[in-house]
Ligand code: ADP
Ligand code: ZN
């Protein structure tokens with residue numbers, strides 16, 4: 090690219106430097122610089138050398154040409170961002186708010202090109218007959234290592250170096266001696282690091298299936314669009330086991346046949362070994378995978394292979410979306426409702442939305458799949474923006490389980506104060522006697538200490554936001570208060586139920602550990618495994634626990650939402666959900682949706698094989714629509730009620746919501762900052778259809794000594810919210826607050 094000046098984004102995450110800096114391109118680099126390249130530049134008063142990315146090359150000087158500093162050098166082994174990646178970074182910056190450098194780093198998941206590994210092989214320089222003769226000769230001389238190697242080479246003329254020194258136990262010295270004698274040669278070759286399991290090629294199973302009529306109809310419809318130049322967004326709504334993955338693979342194959350490439354996103358927790366084997370069986374070395382376990386070198390190689398066109402398919406979690414495919418034709422997002430597709434750090438982008446933009450840029454199609462589609466996607470399907478397909482039957486057999494909803498209020502009434510309802514207790518006992526397995530599930534995610542009445546089920550809610558209030562206890566004075574985490578509404582803690590007067594109104598607390606202990610007490614002979622954040626800290630413990638359970642080494646698996654995904658357990662015939670209310674009252678507008686998803690998925694764990702399954706859902710609110718419709722596996726009716734609630738309360742996707750999170754070292758300063766920003770929005774935009782909620786202390790008021798304040802802004806138009814954000818960013822800059830002190834989150838999926 091020619092031009093005398095380079096506009097550069099510097100690699101410092103700070104609002105004040107979130108703009109172009111112009112540099113002169115020195116003679117020596119003229120013609121060598123390209124947009125997207127990483128360069129070293131002198132920066133600031135001290136001319137410190139820092140890294141930057143070239144965003145533009147131009148002949149127009151923005152300032153006095155003679156005052157411009159010169160680019161120093163091109164970063165060795167730097168990754169060059171493709172121009173599409175830069176466009177995408179701009180889009181992310183515009184839509185979610187962050188510095189450009191943070192957005193750029195998001196779309197460049199690999200920062201540095203690392204050297205490929207050298208693979209050494211030992212090549213026989215003589216023919217097989219001579220090699221065998223030499224082997225005999227060495228054997229006679231009792232040079233057994235030399236004999237061994239020559240014998241091997243007589244039957245196979247090329248051997249991996251690692252095999253020779255490893256399994257064949259031949260030392261480097263021996264190898265050198267044979268090389269000197271002209272019998273062998275050691276060859277070295279740069280290769281990409283392999284990331285698929287070593288023995289994957291030997292594994293059996295997963296033959297290509299003949300698609301059912303329903304599956305074919307989906308593939309045909311999407312490919313017909315594709316071939317006639319139409320690129321759409323599609324949603325496959327189908328229960329687990331209904332053949333979605335088979336549809337994905339067929340589509341990928343056809344898109345590849347059209348000369349294009351594909352990315353398949355899958356939540357990391359669901360990205361099992363089985364899935365990889367399945368794709369490898371079908372696509373061989375053309376497929377690769379990205380996940381958090383890869384080393385930097387492995388990542389760098391996969392990135393490079395994709396950029397070189399060495400592979401056609403990338404499978405991985407959120408960040409795999411940024412695989413640098415030149416000819417991207419299809420993006421698939423499996424389990425599209427999963428909250429892990431949303432980034433929790435700045436920029437807080439949603440992979441589904443970024444994928445939409447990426448597909449527009451690359452002229453690719455986007456396919457979403459889920460057993461419980463997100464309300465967002467279903468909403469768009471109803472509006473006709475997404476083409477909806479449904480798969481209803483389980484193809485590998487197995488019936489849907491029978492579901493019982495157990496009312497914990499009536500358990501209390503009849504004097505049962507245990508965590509287990511009488512039915513669940515009886516069924517666990519029955520399974521232990523029959524030698525079948527049980528999964529007990531408790532959801533602690535988003536648990537914010539809601540308060541409910543154990544006698545009548547009444548839940549303390551915010552009158553303004555229609556979400557559950559959370560209990561806060563002041564440690565020193567032992568005073569309890571109930572607080573809304575959206576608007577800050579606050580009342581003193583209650584001692585009696587306002588509905589029925591019962592004194593059994595309290596915050597719900599029970600954890601996996603307590604359940605494990607209780608199981609030991611009630612069923613001393615039962616073998617129990619526990620899976621939660623505590624027991625899965627080490628690298629492979631997650632897989633380990635699951636495979637232990639799959640092998641039948643335990644009767645009962647107790648766990649958090651982690652166990653809902655992944656493996657199929659043929660012998661699990663009972664699933665117990667101990668307190669559906671935990672997720673029901675998480676204190677945010679997605680609580681109902683999350684509960685429905687969790688219950689549906691948990692229920693889907695039972696009865697995966699010939700043995701029929703039973704599911705027990707324990708709750709204080711058996712009539713809640715999320716519980717009722719999950720028990721019936723009835724998505725349509727759930728959606729209808731959920732969207733009515735969102736409409737009524739103006740929550741996404743009907744409207745949009747922006748969370749503004751203020752972080753401060755000082756408690757008062759944080760409160761003032763949040764107050765200033767919220768007040769500005771009220772003054773400047775108050776009468777234009779905005780709803781402003783808060784500011785208030787965040788749900789978690791302090792993390793690592795950083796105080797957190799939050800407010801929310803709702804509006805029907807997303808664009809209006811980005812306008813507000815731009816204004817707030819200007820204020821932050823004007824006030825000289827650090828850019829890191831304010832975070833924006835559009836249509837948040839988490840509780841702050
Ligand atoms: P999902 O992705 O919806 O969970 P899968 O594609 O994994 O579903 O299919 C579930 C099971 O059904 C797998 O064992 C798969 O091999 C099998 N299967 C899928 N499609 C067919 C088909 N057309 N004929 C026979 N078996 C199929
Ligand atoms: Zn009550």
Ligand code: ZN
Nearest residue numbers: 551554573576
């Ligand atoms: Zn409120």
